[in-house]
Amino acid sequence: MSTSKSDLVAAEQPRGFADRLGATAAAEERIVNAVGAVYEQWGFERLETPAVEYTEALGKFLPDLDRPNEGVFSFMDEERWLSMRYDLTAPLARFAAQNWKDLPKPFRRWQTGPVWRNEKPGPGRFRQFVQCDADTVGSDNPASDAEIIAMAAAALEAVGVPRSGYTFKVNSRRILNGVLLGIGLEGGNAEATRLTVMRAIDKLDRLGVDGVAALLGTGRKDESGAFTEGAKLDAKNVQRVIDFVTLSTDTRAGVIAGLERIVGDNDEGRAGLKELAGIDAVLSALGIGDDRAKFDTSVVRGLEYYTGAVYEAELTLPIEENGKAVRFGSVGGGGRYDDLVARFTGERVPATGFSIGVSRLVAAQARLGLGAAAQEAPLAIVLALDGARMGDYLAMAAELRASGVRAEAYLGGSGMKAQLKYADKRNARVAVIQGGDEVAKGTVTIKDLKAGAEMSQLAGDDREAWNKAREKVQVEAPRAELVAAVQRMLAG
């Protein structure tokens, strides 16, 4: 294969995709292992499904409906469209429907793996990321939502988040439905008004109470003078929605009491309240108080398939962003999706589940100093000074490994100086050197690279002091005592 300059292929990963080397790759795995161990301990069974599903099996539940052809990566098989999974929930629904007859019911499974989103890449926004999910399929009991929330809390603590450092925000989509029904927005005719009300609610953070109230009523003129038509609710109903979105979230009991006044007298609202009360009871029984799990009616979640309870995990620990302290923010979320399996079977199978964003937790560990840092075993590198003696060098590395030391022989073609530079770049602790002199004497020289680096800094350019320091950081030992000498150095 000969390659002329003009034939060269660009060496770059696709936009929005990232490589991870060494400690970063290991960090994701440590988190998945710790979270998976919690899920197993709570009785969830591990599942793996393929990265690829029939496009129709995944369905269209991503938030950005404006771009119907985007959101997922899709391609054509011989005869059918396939898509890369955008989450682990849609494939679970397919799996559960396919195997429902044979599965224990409820079916409790956990799963981890990458998911893909065909979104515009941006800073810190990747098109492949790892999720770690747990779901209970076949239970409509709010206890199963509460259990998942409590387990997700245990998972966060398992990766080093302190008990005071996170909170879960819990809501039910049925509550908002109940509010909308309570103000008379029922049926297909009210669809447009419902949408206007939901959009107004969504702007609370940005516009404040008065702005939202205007959008719920006749409409709102912004600073530029542009007028946005309102939902045209009457004053009483505007107040009802405002009461709803400004409800204090201090205690779960307080939210339930408040909602009982607001949500109104309809089946949907009552079902939502019953759901929240059930979740509250079990969370309390599991010792999860108002500090760790709040009811917050502003929580919506982006995925369309949710039908009831929705929940979000937020790290409340502060990080600095643009010079001011902000909460680290969401590290996962989930909710109840009672209709997803029915897409396949026609029969309603209630389900609920939670997804931890593994990359978010890696970032949290790094930025907040949580959890144990990756402890790489110290590395010994046997230098290769004579091409005819490669077998000897590799045999020395093998001896070291047999004694439990991580070890390798240098396999490049460069001289001693470059080899020590290589050892440095590999962050090696020890270099083993057997040049002609040592071979003649039947010895090896062992160099403590860490101590060497420290001492060479200390000694500056005083040649004599440097030579003296060097004597301390390297020892010569009989070849037969290689392993013992390296172990002594690593222990010292």
Add this chain to the structure above:
Amino acid sequence: MSTSKSDLVAAEQPRGFADRLGATAAAEERIVNAVGAVYEQWGFERLETPAVEYTEALGKFLPDLDRPNEGVFSFMDEERWLSMRYDLTAPLARFAAQNWKDLPKPFRRWQTGPVWRNEKPGPGRFRQFVQCDADTVGSDNPASDAEIIAMAAAALEAVGVPRSGYTFKVNSRRILNGVLLGIGLEGGNAEATRLTVMRAIDKLDRLGVDGVAALLGTGRKDESGAFTEGAKLDAKNVQRVIDFVTLSTDTRAGVIAGLERIVGDNDEGRAGLKELAGIDAVLSALGIGDDRAKFDTSVVRGLEYYTGAVYEAELTLPIEENGKAVRFGSVGGGGRYDDLVARFTGERVPATGFSIGVSRLVAAQARLGLGAAAQEAPLAIVLALDGARMGDYLAMAAELRASGVRAEAYLGGSGMKAQLKYADKRNARVAVIQGGDEVAKGTVTIKDLKAGAEMSQLAGDDREAWNKAREKVQVEAPRAELVAAVQRMLAG
């Protein structure tokens, strides 16, 4: 979301893709962990690259050139073609080229993850499978090939393959090139003849020595009378190729001596011989004798990017297939690909690496009874007999987990009989029962499900014996002693 029967989506995974639940999923992970630990111990650094690469970065190196649009799954980004990786080597070449300046050289990395092949699915032939690779990039020293082979041997032993149960077959593509040059097949004009010779060699298993000799000479008529044109080599050269393909593989030294006679006096042949001699020397220094690594000139490997040494790991342990004992066969392979990085940089970067087929090893473990079986922790299930008391049941499960017992509460809506059936299906060891009686007495009943199943078999349909047996398999304990009682039962 309402779904009418006619709107139902088929619940099936795409053809050629598989789900894995519980022990099977765990088995793959155990193998990856064991193999990865060996790679780390040998000084290889973990890398993760995305599942998706620019199509041109992956190149076309899969064996089935007849189907240029198949082999990989590809799709269009906004502006460019992307493909799912078909192995972990092509992405490594892209990564190494992209980061060459900053990497330690040689660059030693290991990587695991799924790869995808857009092939016609067949029995036992999957379109997604997991590989576990190690590669050394930046060394043309045959010691690096030998090291990878020795490490792959250590990896096989780490997953339970006995030392007598595997062998590596090693060859160099340069040897065949040397043979072809030695019989005068040089340059573009000889391309067609070279191809005919290689196809003839490839048919040794099927046609035997005489058939191959005919194809190397004037040609061969098969049983149906159809005539295949031969390569038209003269008798001396036919004999030379036959000597080559029938070389005894008993000892590596023997193969080298034999090849010295056959391969001829050209640079390519000499380079191949030097390569094999270098590999032999290091394998011997590492204690890998002729039993564990053979030189076998019939080994070719399918991927097009190999330029020198190629190697294959074969499990020699017998399995039964169609009533007769056969070797389990290949579980991985690799080789030297000195030109792959140059596709990006224009500069030759020699590299070599090995890929273990993780699913193949899972199958080997299962069929050959190798390695430790998955040891699932015993599971305790708290039955839920009163919907109003879910918090109590979940709190009992939480207490058990806090003491280290894997535990859950039943979350479905069925009665006691169905709950015990569920516990059975989950393979639970213990059921915890607190009905109205127990609540009144402040106790819990703990049932040993395994002993129960055994005893109920023993007692047959003798009602009294059955009742007596039942007393032995369940105990009643004060609620406060739940954890101690369950632990006693699990220990007993």
